[in-house]
Amino acid sequence: MRAGTTAGGAASAISAALAAEQGAIYGYGVVGSHLTGTRAAAARAYWTAHQEAADKLTALLQARGAAVPPAAAAYRLPRAVRSPAQAASLAVTLEDQVLSAYLGLIAVADPPLRELGARQARAAALRAAAWRGSTVAFPGLPDTALAP
């Protein structure tokens, strides 16, 4: 059934974005603990932004009557974080992961979800660029999605 499949696709894309947000919330706790001054303040502000985004996604799933995946108690970090530079690099990874998940949400042909996805992807790209200290041409898109 086509309608059912589309609704299921939307719920699973929202769940994937929520999972990425939950990972970012956990990860920013680690990031913030290795930073001081304005960078620690940025990590706190971004943690709040991810928390709010996760709340929004949770509400969307609940409104659809879909199951809300719980956040994991702990997450495996891609590598150990011992320095401010490693903390910033983890923050870039977290934002890139969130960005990819929101691009996945854009694949759902539902205008409000596409708009949410595009806005959040842009916000994540801005945060990623701030941590990275440079910009990229196609934030969140794998090379395979681009024409050669």
Added chain:
Amino acid sequence: MVAHSPRRAVLPARLREFRAGSCAAPAGTGPSGGIRPSGDAVSGAAVTASGGPATARLSRRILLAGAATLPLLAGGCRGTMALGTPPQPAPDVGILRAATATEQALVMRYQDALRLLHAAPATGSEPALSAILARLLAEHQQHLSQLRSRLIPGSPRAAGSGPLRVRRPARPATTGQAVTGLISAEQAASDQLLRQVTAPGVPASLAQLLASISASEATHVPVLRRAGAA
């Protein structure tokens, strides 16, 4: 990738070929090496160990049959490079043309700013600003080439829509004016692309590309603000 039995050793290479050429949607495919819930079973194996020899033979046959069609699927995603057949015109040519025109106007703005910088007598901050603008310009040229690759002039859908008209932005008189103009043009372009993402009839892959370019353009704004303030 791990081959679990010598009989299947031929398969992974074919499967790799498929993956390299596939145009997988980014949905659920985060960057490898990202954060994962602890205890989450991460399996990269495409082929899992199975029971007796009969099962093994059967699954091998199915996999081989599938593998034969895979390069074709991959070719379909990559367009002219793989099979020599022209890619299908984008379903929403109007959106694509508007995005391409905006991107061309941005490229012109950067070129004007760089010309102005190169013509001006060198003082302290010009070389740094030049390098920053050249980097951002290179990203716009990549945007433009991706958008153009999806816009095929002369294709049935694009036919009749005429040549792409781009309004030339006013030439700035000073570098300060050029940077200010770039900041507002980048923000406007990012907002315009964001609106186009939700326009009706935009296929998923184009919506994702437009969103990614919108995000990229937004990230140029703080870079330009810092460069302009320096």
